[in-house]
Amino acid sequence: MASRIGYGWDSHEFKSGVPLRIGGVALDYPKGLGGHSDGDVLLHAITDALLGAIAGPDIGTLFSPSDPQWKGADSALFLREALKRVAAAGFQVENADSTLILAAPKIGPHTPEIRARVAELLQIEPGRIGIKAKTPEGVGTENAAIAHAVVLLQPKSNKPPRKKRRKSTR
Ligand code: MG
Numbered sequence: 206m207a208s209r210i211g212y213g214w215d216s217h218e219f220k221s222g223v224p225l226r227i228g229g230v231a232l233d234y235p236k237g238l239g240g241h242s243d244g245d246v247l248l249h250a251i252t253d254a255l256l257g258a259i260a261g262p263d264i265g266t267l268f269s270p271s272d273p274q275w276k277g278a279d280s281a282l283f284l285r286e287a288l289k290r291v292a293a294a295g296f297q298v299e300n301a302d303s304t305l306i307l308a309a310p311k312i313g314p315h316t317p318e319i320r321a322r323v324a325e326l327l328q329i330e331p332g333r334i335g336i337k338a339k340t341p342e343g344v345g346t347e348n349a350a351i352a353h354a355v356v357l358l359q360p361k362s363n364k365p366p367r368k369k370r371r372k373s374t375r
Pocket of ligand 1: 215249
């Protein structure tokens with residue numbers, strides 16, 4: 206079985222009075238991202254990338270925005286379901302890369318924390334997670350946060366379990 210690539214994209218509008226969550230991390234900012242769930246634009250893009258890589262249904266199909274059970278949902282739940290489907294299809298995540306596009310707040314200082322959280326959710330080392338951020342120069346999307354994500358999947362390794370080392374009989 207060959208490797209697979211997946212791509213995801215998402216955007217959410219900033220709104221006052223909602224908490225800001227990006228990559229599963231709560232950021233201190235007066236506005237958050239609107240949406241039916243917690244509006245975590247990065248986790249949504251990564252979820253769609255995982256689902257895309259296995260030609261699965263997209264995030265909106267699995268977790269309909271019109272379904273009241275997903276109101277205010279923790280987006281980690283969506284990502285976990287996508288990861289479960291990836292595993293069921295016989296794959297594991299090799300690495301993920303992403304770019305956030307937003308005017309504010311500055312993401313740089315939070316990158317290590319976001320990387321660590323996304324790595325934890327994807328069950329891989331932080332060194333396999335790319336988190337990059339840019340401001341929306343000239344594209345007029347100052348009131349939105351946009352995320353692009355790609356993932357690479359490899360067939361699950363079926364290494365035989367390690368043999369126990371024999372205890373010395375001496
Ligand atoms: Mg979304």
